[in-house]
Amino acid sequence: MRQMTIGQLSKAGGVKVTTIRYYESIGLMGEPDRSESGQRLYCDDAVHRLSFIRHARDLGFPMDAVRQLMKLQTDPGSDCSAVDAIAREHLNDVRKRLGQLEALEGELKRMISSCEGGEVGECRVMAALNDHSDCITETHERVTAL
Amino acid sequence: MRQMTIGQLSKAGGVKVTTIRYYESIGLMGEPDRSESGQRLYCDDAVHRLSFIRHARDLGFPMDAVRQLMKLQTDPGSDCSAVDAIAREHLNDVRKRLGQLEALEGELKRMISSCEGGEVGECRVMAALNDHSDCITETHERVTAL
């Protein structure tokens, strides 16, 4: 079995070298073999693990969820419902943020369309920002990550 | 004119005490008067500035945009189009993220609905995470903030 350097793994997995080292540092990737001079040497399996992480991250799963999913994956006898639960929770999260973003879009659109040019002193956008009661977003949660 | 402490301003503006101090530290809020013992003392005007910031942040404007908007506000003769441009740029940003999140939602939904229970070894969700070619999201940009 031939082994690859971190740079080759980086290309194979579509993940930056520094990011791979970061994943290793937080225990997501496991410590690879080293060459005599101390360079990391990965086997093909590492590409799979890295792709798994990248795909999960592309789907927006938080690191913690990725960690759990990886643990479940290495234990193929475990119940699928755990995986399902993680995915559903994430979907809920995504939907919640979608709702917030949609409300945001509506409010911004409304603000912008009511602007008729002129000076800032009479700008509707500014007025909306100044007028505290003019707030549609009822949730006072701030729109956050993802 | 009576002055208020940071705690009172916090309640009046709906912003945490620590956050107000943070806004001061990054130059968004300006340094207030101090009492003899060194406590911050704010005038009513501070409530307006704080509300402005909070409202803009609730609308998802990045700090930098908030800074620009505040500068424009204090110069009421300036052209409204600058404000409009900032708001439009932000709207574009929001729409882009909406698109990404929608794609994400679709993919997650599809993944989850194809899962029929059983063991992780044959779980469709896991399969989707493992199979690299099974990726809908064509933009390889990772879904980020907001």
Add this chain to the structure above:
DNA sequence: CTACAGTCTACAGCGACTGTAGAGGCAATC
């Protein structure tokens, strides 16, 4: 041999806060 690209470690920085520690201030009650 000389470039130059790749790799190593260790640590700082991003944004927008939040949390902590340890000290001091202020008003009300006993």
Add this chain to the structure above:
DNA sequence: GATTGCCTCTACAGTCGCTGTAGACTGTAG
């Protein structure tokens, strides 16, 4: 006047998921 209990102060570390930097070493091609 002493105590209680909340408020405020500064300064700094932590959050998340990386990215960037510095300075040194390694590997390979010409």
